[in-house]
Amino acid sequence: MLHAAATPARKKVRIATTSLSGCFGCHMSLLDIDERLLELVDLVEFDRSPITDIKHCGPCDVAIVEGGVCNAENVHVLRELRANAKVLVALGACAINGGLPAQRNHLDVGDCLTRVYCDRTGGEVPDDPELPLLLDKVHPINEVVRVDYFVPGCPPSGDAIWKYLTDLIFGRMPRLEHPMLRFD
């Protein structure tokens, strides 16, 4: 537990978070730190995040990324975070390996789209420019931007996320050991 509570003078760490091609499970796990959330809000403030609903992020200290990269929008969001954050963290299996969404990687993306939109309903594949275009494969985020830290788990437990964040915020080398370091 965190005893060295931040003094009022301490500048809050600014954090941006996003879920790309993920299930929001890692974000749910972040909320799983329970009452420590109260300590967290003393330490950090949120920029772009599902928590704040800010759409574009500004300069910040840490960007936490859940999910892999499956479409053009994911690439743009990820690049924006990378450009603005000092430290970028891949959180959870999908961000690190592509995870469950990458199960489609052995299929042709064109076949997937026609199967879903044409063969079943007799319609057409939507072509609205508003819609993000799918990449042919789902990629882990480190294939698109430089990543500073990887926190494994599907999802990483609330304890693991808390341990990692507090290590980072207080300038310790972030370190996860068994049983917090796990890949399932």
Next chain:
Amino acid sequence: MTTTQTGLGTYLERILKRHGRDSGRLVQILRDVQAEFGRVSAEAMAILAERLSLPIGDVESTRDFYSFLTSEPTGTYRILFSDNITDRMLGNQAIFDHMARRLGVSRGVVSADGLASLDYTSCTGMCDQGPAILVNGMAITSMTLRRADQICELVRSRVPVAEWPNEFFRVDHNIRRADMLLGTDFTPGSALRAAVAMGREAYLAEVKRSNIRGRGGAGFTTGVKWEAARNARGDARYVVCNADEGEPGTFKDRVLMQFYPERVFEGMALAAYVVGAKLGLVYLRGEYLYLKAPLEEKLSELRAARLLGDSILGVDGFDFDIEIHMGAGAYICGEETALIESLEGKPGRPRIRPPFPVSFGYRGQPTVVNNVETLCKATEIALHGGAWYEGFGTKQSTGTKILSVSGDVERPGIYEYPFGVRISQVLDDAGAKNPKAVQISGAAGQCLTTREFGRRIAFEDVPTAGAFMVFADHRDMFEVARNFAHFFQHESCGFCTPCRVGTRIQAGIMDKIAAGHGTQYEMNELQHLREVMRTASHCGLGQTAGGAIADTIAKFREDYEKRLARKDFEPAFDLDAALARAREITGRDDADSRMLSDA
């Protein structure tokens, strides 16, 4: 059952009968099926599984493991180019492209008429007379564009490989420096007679006295191994000769098997005499198929001379015979426990050790696995004694060592030296032209630079299984390491994740750097990956797969850095190309459907 299936069944029955319906000989059976039908089809597997009482999954996993066994038909002429770095330096890629054009086939695809297929394969052990190829398993050396044209003609006229000109298949020994093994005459039976005259115990004592260590790379003391196998509890004992010389750049065992086979076999008989084995197995790598028939003939001669068979040399109970097993294109089978798995008809995945083969080896029985060269050395000890033998080499590495020298030298070939020879002397003797680096002991070994040429070949200093690849100063060591990275990716058996995934990521990063998209990030990743593979892999393959890259980064960093992009980071793939398929299917071409890789 259709007539074709009945026909297939009859053919298979003949193959099965040849192998005594022994499911342990599955690799040999599948090799024969592949040779007969140009593939191992699902129907053939079903029949084999039923008649051998094996689950079909076992047959399939064995088939899929070996690169010479295929599920789809290969061309009537299956042409495989050896793709070791030494073949590349001799220009194999230009010859490959030329042949592909002439035959109208692309890599890995069978021509429309089913006539030819063309692909690359791992080092075929002809580094001193490359570029080398295999046509339907038979080795052809010293490829030139002219020879490629001749081969294309023969293929087009459908001349059977057996009728091709003999000079194509000529394999020279290129012995450049002979010492106590290669330079002395040998009368078959003399070593056995000497050992029998001494008696089992006395001969084993001589072997231990000689302090001879295994020549396959690990350098385990041979006498200790034999004694352990003799003392282990078991119903039967086996002697296995490891002639699966797969390490890129090694070809000494090929020369020994081709020109000194009676010593290899006699060495096996000596080991059998000590441990009490009745059966010996030679595991010959699939690439050396051309040696099989002459070796079988040699075995018949030895049987006729009563040097194999029952009561050898009239010694009651000294019954020993030798069988030859062929590999099917898997580097990992050079690892002794993987080799044993393969001998038992299974995919060549390394076992967990201990137990070691001396107590739990072939078919669960005490087994001695020795390198070809080690077995030859055993005959010298029988003839001259351990004390004599110990007088050669260094304190911890006694006797002589055969080196396979290739690459940028005037005289590539076989060099036998007493242990302790300096790298610089080998380079001088072979006529190295401005050497920049030497890769010792193959892709899994170490890379030495000019400053280290004073070091010595010995277990105390630079251990080696025999490969000695020389690179002149105009060579690019990054390309050398990249060649090795692809080799390991191809040869990883897939059993453990650090190696299966690690070798693949490693090769991907090397390609990214080669394409000019690498950054410092990739350099760090390579070193990190090497540590993961070295510490977490199941066997030596994964543990050493990052070694050549780590060595070349440490010693030839400029060859990497000149390729790095001057950026913090670049994506691992072409982002715009990754959107192409979705663009096509949606018919979109708006601004948001495009993306720059370096935005």
